[in-house]
Amino acid sequence: MQCHYCEDDAAVAVEKDHVKVGLCESHLRERMDELSDSEWLEDVRSQVDEALDN
Ligand SMILES: [Zn+2]
Incomplete structure (x- = not known):
């Protein structure tokens, strides 16, 4: 997934x-x-905590 604000790869996806x-x-x-x-x-x-655990 791409960052919503720039062209970098997203570190996390939040809802x-x-x-x-x-x-x-x-x-x-x-x-x-x-x-x-x-x-x-x-x-x-x-x-984010969940995402970083994975
Ligand atoms: Zn960004």
């Missing part, structure tokens, strides 16, 4: 509102900063 979004590592960090007080971040965190 938001039932839409899968790929994020490379740098964009993942960016989104995490931006979303640090949103509920979505908790979802993303758990999905």
Whole structure:
């Protein structure tokens, strides 16, 4: 999967509102900063943890 924001390969794929979004590592960090007080971040965190375990 390709990153949603650039042409890099996505490091993780997260789901938001039932839409899968790929994020490379740098964009993942960016989104995490931006979303640090949103509920979505908790979802993303758990999905990222799962992805990194594999
Ligand atoms: Zn990216």
